[in-house]
Amino acid sequence: MYAVIETGGKQYRVAVGETLKVEKLPVEAGEQVALERVLMVAADDDVQIGRPIVAGAKVLATALAHEKGPKIIVFKYKPKTRYRRKLGHRQMHTLLRIDQIVT
Numbered sequence: 001m002y003a004v005i006e007t008g009g010k011q012y013r014v015a016v017g018e019t020l021k022v023e024k025l026p027v028e029a030g031e032q033v034a035l036e037r038v039l040m041v042a043a044d045d046d047v048q049i050g051r052p053i054v055a056g057a058k059v060l061a062t063a064l065a066h067e068k069g070p071k072i073i074v075f076k077y078k079p080k081t082r083y084r085r086k087l088g089h090r091q092m093h094t095l096l097r098i099d100q101i102v103t
Helices: none
Strands: 002-007 010-015 019-023 032-035 038-043 046-049 058-068 072-078 083-089 092-102
Touching (some): 010 019, 010 092, 019 058
Antiparallel strands (some): 002 010, 002 038, 038 046, 072 083
């Protein structure tokens, strides 16, 4: 059984027992989280596709940790005007373990 969920503006295909890195969620490490935006649920040959979400479906997950992603370098440059700006950014992520898919 697997599901397609949406969180942080991105879509993920998840199954029970997987770990997943998503955009930072406002939960503490070790807390249970319910992801309500389930776009599709598939079990064997029974497939439910939501329009846009599957009614009554949710994915239960446990937040394992919060961590920073890789550093992204942003460099702005305009020729002939001595304009240069170098910035670095590290996005915060939440590591989730998928516990249960409820339909």
